[in-house]
Amino acid sequence: MENLTVSGTLHSLSAIAEFVKAASLSAGLDKKASYQLRLAIDEIATNIIIHGYEEAGLNGELSLSAHMNEHHLTIVIEDTGTEYNPHTMNTVTTEELSRPLEERKIGGLGVYLAIQCVDQYLYERVENRNRNIFIVNRV
Numbered sequence: 535m536e537n538l539t540v541s542g543t544l545h546s547l548s549a550i551a552e553f554v555k556a557a558s559l560s561a562g563l564d565k566k567a568s569y570q571l572r573l574a575i576d577e578i579a580t581n582i583i584i585h586g587y588e589e590a591g592l593n594g595e596l597s598l599s600a601h602m603n604e605h606h607l608t609i610v611i612e613d614t615g616t617e618y619n620p621h622t623m624n625t626v627t628t629e630e631l632s633r634p635l636e637e638r639k640i641g642g643l644g645v646y647l648a649i650q651c652v653d654q655y656l657y658e659r660v661e662n663r664n665r666n667i668f669i670v671n672r673v
Contacts, residue, residue: 559602561607570651577644586615
């Protein structure tokens, strides 16, 4: 599968979604796994665009690649925005989720969902690039 490079703007989210759909189809993922992977990637891509580029006053691109073997589909997003490690962000806790909506803090739910939606989520900072790695089992 060919890689995808898009501008770091919200207008690119539809192209990213199409890329993930095509990779999911090629990997033979079922509808649920495909949807969850798209949700995870959309959440992280949106955070990259908003926090890594727009709020930082930066322009840049998101580069996506898909890799498949007999056991997994792996999708990687790389960007040159400000460092954004979702594992160190204030995400929602199980305790927070049990509270009524009006008592919950704003923010963090998207990252929580993204991490929960895939079989494995990894983050690396490599040579001034953020690398978000999403791994889904091909069952």
